Amino acid sequence: MYDAPTPGSKVDQTDIKITAKKVQVYYGDTHAIKDVDVDIVDRAVTAFIGPSGCGKSTFLRCLNRMNDTIDVCRVEGEIKIDGEDIYDRRIDPVQLRAKVGMVFQKPNPFPKSIYDNVAYGPKIHGMVRNKAELDELVETALRGAALWDEVKDRLQSPGTGLSGGQQQRLCIARAVATQPEVLLMDEPCSALDPIATAQVEDLIETLKEQFSVVIVTHSMQQAARISQKTAFFHLGNLVEYDDTNTIFTNPSDSRTESYITGRIG
Amino acid sequence: MTYATHEGAKRHGSLLTVDAKTKTRNAAETRFRIYGIIAILAGLSFLVILAFSIIRSGLPAFSANMVEVELTLTPEQYADAEAQLFKTRAYEQVFNAAFTSELQERGLDTEFDAESIQRIIGNTGATLRSFYRANEDMLGQPVTFNLPTASRVDGYFKGRLLRENVTDSRFLTLADLDLADELKEAGLIQSKFNWTFITGKDSSVDNPGGAGIGASVVGSFAMMLVVLFLSLPIGVAASIYLEEFAPKNRWTDLIEVNISNLAAVPSIVFGILGLAAFIQFAHLPQSAPLVGGLVLTLMTLPTIIISTRASLKSVPPSIRDAALGVGASKMQAVFHHVLPLAMPGILTGTIIGLAQALGETAPLLLIGMVGFVAREYPGGLASAFMDPNSAMPAQIYTWAARSDDAFYEKAWGGIIILMVFLLAMNILAIILRRRFERRW
Numbered sequence: 001m002y003d004a005p006t007p008g009s010k011v012d013q014t015d016i017k018i019t020a021k022k023v024q025v026y027y028g029d030t031h032a033i034k035d036v037d038v039d040i041v042d043r044a045v046t047a048f049i050g051p052s053g054c055g056k057s058t059f060l061r062c063l064n065r066m067n068d069t070i071d072v073c074r075v076e077g078e079i080k081i082d083g084e085d086i087y088d089r090r091i092d093p094v095q096l097r098a099k100v101g102m103v104f105q106k107p108n109p110f111p112k113s114i115y116d117n118v119a120y121g122p123k124i125h126g127m128v129r130n131k132a133e134l135d136e137l138v139e140t141a142l143r144g145a146a147l148w149d150e151v152k153d154r155l156q157s158p159g160t161g162l163s164g165g166q167q168q169r170l171c172i173a174r175a176v177a178t179q180p181e182v183l184l185m186d187e188p189c190s191a192l193d194p195i196a197t198a199q200v201e202d203l204i205e206t207l208k209e210q211f212s213v214v215i216v217t218h219s220m221q222q223a224a225r226i227s228q229k230t231a232f233f234h235l236g237n238l239v240e241y242d243d244t245n246t247i248f249t250n251p252s253d254s255r256t257e258s259y260i261t262g263r264i265g
Numbered sequence: 266m267t268y269a270t271h272e273g274a275k276r277h278g279s280l281l282t283v284d285a286k287t288k289t290r291n292a293a294e295t296r297f298r299i300y301g302i303i304a305i306l307a308g309l310s311f312l313v314i315l316a317f318s319i320i321r322s323g324l325p326a327f328s329a330n331m332v333e334v335e336l337t338l339t340p341e342q343y344a345d346a347e348a349q350l351f352k353t354r355a356y357e358q359v360f361n362a363a364f365t366s367e368l369q370e371r372g373l374d375t376e377f378d379a380e381s382i383q384r385i386i387g388n389t390g391a392t393l394r395s396f397y398r399a400n401e402d403m404l405g406q407p408v409t410f411n412l413p414t415a416s417r418v419d420g421y422f423k424g425r426l427l428r429e430n431v432t433d434s435r436f437l438t439l440a441d442l443d444l445a446d447e448l449k450e451a452g453l454i455q456s457k458f459n460w461t462f463i464t465g466k467d468s469s470v471d472n473p474g475g476a477g478i479g480a481s482v483v484g485s486f487a488m489m490l491v492v493l494f495l496s497l498p499i500g501v502a503a504s505i506y507l508e509e510f511a512p513k514n515r516w517t518d519l520i521e522v523n524i525s526n527l528a529a530v531p532s533i534v535f536g537i538l539g540l541a542a543f544i545q546f547a548h549l550p551q552s553a554p555l556v557g558g559l560v561l562t563l564m565t566l567p568t569i570i571i572s573t574r575a576s577l578k579s580v581p582p583s584i585r586d587a588a589l590g591v592g593a594s595k596m597q598a599v600f601h602h603v604l605p606l607a608m609p610g611i612l613t614g615t616i617i618g619l620a621q622a623l624g625e626t627a628p629l630l631l632i633g634m635v636g637f638v639a640r641e642y643p644g645g646l647a648s649a650f651m652d653p654n655s656a657m658p659a660q661i662y663t664w665a666a667r668s669d670d671a672f673y674e675k676a677w678g679g680i681i682i683l684m685v686f687l688l689a690m691n692i693l694a695i696i697l698r699r700r701f702e703r704r705w
Contacts, residue, residue, distance in 0.1 A: 094593070
């Protein structure tokens with residue numbers, strides 16, 4: 001179940017990883033997401049854009065059922081990953097979250113060492129048999145997050161002592177270490193300066209070779225730079241979903257055009 | 266667009282002069298600061314007065330005026346004394362002889378009669394006899410006896426008893442006080458640290474000198490163990506469930522409100538509940554530290570639950586998200602990440618709850634721990650929990666209720682000991698807090 005995607009295998013860019021049909025999300029009486037249909041492609045970056053409060057983060061959190069932790073939140077409709085409905089009664093959200101990793105808006109490393117931060121996921125999922133394997137996995141994950149060279153000499157120092165950008169890459173390493181298939185990123189660069197943002201963007205570029213990356217972003221430039229597919233959300237509706245190029249150059253909906261040209265939002 | 270003229274734009278006066286509005290604002294702030302300082306000074310002065318009066322009234326309990334006499338009892342004298350009809354009388358004569366020689370050694374040739382000595386030092390014969398019967402191997406060797414003076418004489422030296430209030434009675438005469446003064450001057454009566462008060466057991470009403478708080482410290486300790494081992498796990502488990510797992514609905518709201526209310530319930534209510542539930546219904550022994558501990562557990566639980574929930578709540582939700590995001594189960598997220606971060610708060614809350622329980626007297630009143638005279642130390646571990654004993658606050662209450670002034674002094678001394686324990690627990694709370702606090 002935790003097998004890493006085999007590197008090098010030829011996968012068509014148009015492979016569909018996640019299918020969402022008629023997804024509705026309610027917070028108590030508020031209808032936060034209305035009738036969202038979207039197909040998310042494997043091994044590509046899909047960006048969710050839209051003004052604040054449009055529901056893009058809410059929808060993202062539906063994809064690994066993080067919304068389960070909110071009592072008043074109710075999800076309807078169908079979300080399938082690899083053809084399996086993740087809201088099926090038989091699905092255990094814990095297993096799902098091992099398969100669908102997540103990086104949050106604010107870097108949130110555990111108040112533990114850098115090593116323990118990365119090793120935590122593999123440990124609880126029993127992915128390794130001994131210390132040597134764990135060491136290797138931690139190194140791979142940190143290299144994967146382009147952080148290894150900066151921290152290899154101080155793996156035992158606290159993860160919270162790193163700079164903001166490093167912390168966010170540590171969180172990416174932590175997510176990558178459990179070898180997920182989908183990586184959800186909720187505005188991962190909003191708390192970072194431009195240099196750290198550039199580093200994380202470079203990282204996302206390489207991550208998409210192994211994962212299906214879904215990223216929520218406030219920066220349209222960022223969406224344009226890193227994503228292949230873009231979805232524009234507005235007031236809980238998915239207004240438009242298409243290739244990033246099309247969205248930014250030839251949007252079919254007037255609201256999309258207004259937003260990307262800076263007239264709304 | 267036209268710009269305002271120079272005069273028109275200058276809506277504010279010079280910044281170097283303070284305008285009226287600012288002046289009143291600053292004055293209000295200064296007044297508030299002064300009120301604050303006054304409040305703190307008032308609080309501090311009350312604290313100082315409290316500490317001073319406790320120490321002044323309680324310190325005498327830690328010292329006792331003793332008579333130190335060295336004497337040697339030969340095996341022949343022992344056999345002789347044991348053969349007599351009035352055995353203690355025989356020992357008394359031995360003591361008086363030794364005492365006389367001690368007096369002469371110091372160049373004092375005061376006349377004294379045996380009865381006067383007895384009124385000053387108490388029944389010396391009985392003390393000697395019980396010592397030698399227990400330690401026959403000490404026969405023939407010099408032994409130093411430290412005999413406490415009678416509580417009235419002790420009180421006279423400590424200023425509790427004034428000469429003008431003394432009327433000759435069978436307990437004390439003015440002549441006795443003259444003799445006592447002479448003995449004190451000669452160094453035969455000395456003020457010494459009163460170990461009996463720390464290590465001793467409670468004594469009967471007419472022997473305040475022999476009363477100590479030791480046995481009730483053991484009682485309190487046994488109770489605190491019961492409280493700790495019951496309320497910490499139950500309280501922490503309940504809080505974790507309520508805070509992290511329980512759905513938020515009408516029932517959990519109701520439970521929450523009731524827990525908050527329980528924290529405000531007078532402790533005597535818990536006492537009567539304990540009496541009904543543990544003694545009358547479950548037939549647990551009366552006055553036992555186990556029952557005391559159970560009652561105090563009921564009382565401490567709300568405190569621990571409230572403080573534990575507060576410290577769980579203060580752990581940032583991003584830590585929970587992070588753990589759940591890598592696929593930790595709810596329980597793993599709580600036990601691996603949230604609980605360690607909440608630990609300092611939980612420990613502080615627990616220790617403060619324990620400290621509160623340690624000083625609680627009212628519930629003990631109802632389960633029979635107040636008024637019980639703790640004459641003996643418990644015989645073993647089981648006995649420490651199951652056999653009747655007193656507890657520190659109960660012991661203090663008992664002493665304070667006795668008529669002899671000497672017990673009043675003991676009550677203050679007991680307060681000092683109780684305060685030392687509370688201080689130690691608070692220091693422990695601070696140390697644990699520092700130790701468990703997130704280091705980065």
